[in-house]
Amino acid sequence: MKPEDNQSAEISAARTADLFNEVMLGRRGFLLGTAAVTAGATLGAWVPFANAAVGGELEVMAWEGYTMEPETAEWRKANNITMRAAIMSNQDDVTAKIVGSNAVRLDAAEYSNGYNAIYDELKVLTELDVSKLPNYKKEDLYPPFYEGSMWHWDGKNWAIPWVWGLDTIVVNPELVGFEVKSYEDLLRPELTGKVAFLDNPLTVWPQIAKVTGYGGKFPNLTKDELSDCFDKLKPYRDQTKVFASSNGDVISLFASGEIAACFCVWSAVPLETAKQSVKTVAVYPKEGGAVWADAWFIPKTAVNVDTAYAFINEALDPKVQASVCKTAVCSTVSKKAPELMDPETRALFDYDNFDEQFKAMKIYGQPPRTSTEFATYDDWLQIWADFRAGF
Structure with a gap:
């Protein structure tokens, strides 16, 4: 152009x-x-x-x-x-x-x-x-x-x-019933039908790449790698109750008791659910959180x-x-x-230990708009839409 x-x-x-x-x-x-x-x-x-x-x-x-x-x-x-x-x-x-x-x-x-x-x-x-x-x-x-x-x-x-800020796993510890330390914990049978995804590619896509073993390559995955990435994500979709459209929707779902965990959402959600007398906790799993x-x-x-x-x-x-x-x-x-x-x-x-705390984090970009080598933003949008439609 x-x-x-x-x-x-x-x-x-x-x-x-x-x-x-x-x-x-x-x-x-x-x-x-x-x-x-x-x-x-x-x-x-x-x-x-x-x-x-x-x-x-x-x-x-x-x-x-x-x-x-x-x-x-x-x-x-x-x-x-x-x-x-x-x-x-x-x-x-x-x-x-x-x-x-x-x-x-x-x-x-x-x-x-x-x-x-x-x-x-x-x-x-x-x-x-x-x-x-x-x-x-x-x-x-x-x-x-x-x-x-x-x-x-x-x-x-x-x-x-x-x-x-950070987006990460948020859980209702009372409904979950066990300590969540990794994304793999969201696949436990106790959480079937109790997990939400937030429809926010800015932070959710990098987390998807991390969870499926492509965190080091995001946002530059080939089309084959992108396909494999979402194939590996299907077990998480099988656990999912709903794809929420906003952080506010996630807060409402927690407040109503409809979900026990969210795959990746704003880490300040617990402050908002507390206002509705519902305890939730932001979990920083071994895979790390998503920085915006x-x-x-x-x-x-x-x-x-x-x-x-x-x-x-x-x-x-x-x-x-x-x-x-x-x-x-x-x-x-x-x-x-x-x-x-x-x-x-x-x-x-933890500002007192900023360097130590931040070193495991990465501020990711977005997939390229055009590329002959890597999956484009269009490609990601399409596979993300297909993933949600298959829910």
Whole structure:
């Protein structure tokens, strides 16, 4: 695709929309379970002009709970900034707005790990000048999030990771009746018809690869390896009661007692089920959990660029980090934020032993959009759909 060709760009945007809308519901649908409806209604058409200083109107798009509206209220007031925040229910809500001849103005937006290659191909990212981001310091950030390969390539910064978290096995220990230490434990006869899958490829696909022996190769599996991967996964489907569409659905299923375990879901689910007097536990099995990470970027359609830089810089402020991690139940990239957290939020991750705890984790990308060697994103979507249809 030639990015400068508007017609090709629009085709690519439509194709991306088809891919992502088929299976991907918002990871943060938990807040609480319903897809946001404002994503398509709040932002106007892109008018190419640029403000020269911090202030004025700022157009932002992010997951629900991640727009930093409460955290930046005083900062925005002091700088005379009026922010409009559109809510994304999946990554394609952003993609559809910044690609093609009808692109929409966005001054700052989020992308999740794995979408860097797609956005690089679509040429919608602006190279970032880190001198305008004084909070982006190597000494202040945990190593995986400073110039990581999903945000920094070709010697340039394209996005700034700012929050992350884990998806893993979650169980109701009372209903399970035994200690779960591995994915293999989900195959025990006691759990037949009591397991749920979350329909979220971003974290579920890497876990599937790990469980079936292809974790070291994901996301670059051949078509034969992909087929073998899902053949080996069939015993887990035989254990499954339901494919849940969102974290919120999983929470409801646990609360109603319909499931005893979920294959891979947000590790903060126990905090939500506890509010409904149901105890669940996040299990970190021998195969490891799935890491997700969100990053701010400045789209090509940005207008108020200086304010976008200032906003992203605020996102890395330790106080902002600590607050967002509490309200959105996630983990920080800032070494200075944990000391500002309340005990419950700090306990979400062992920051005192960050390097040791994180070394077994990996932030995965997504399968390639096009390839003659490896199974593509299309191939994964199709086999995932077939796997669910065979349930």
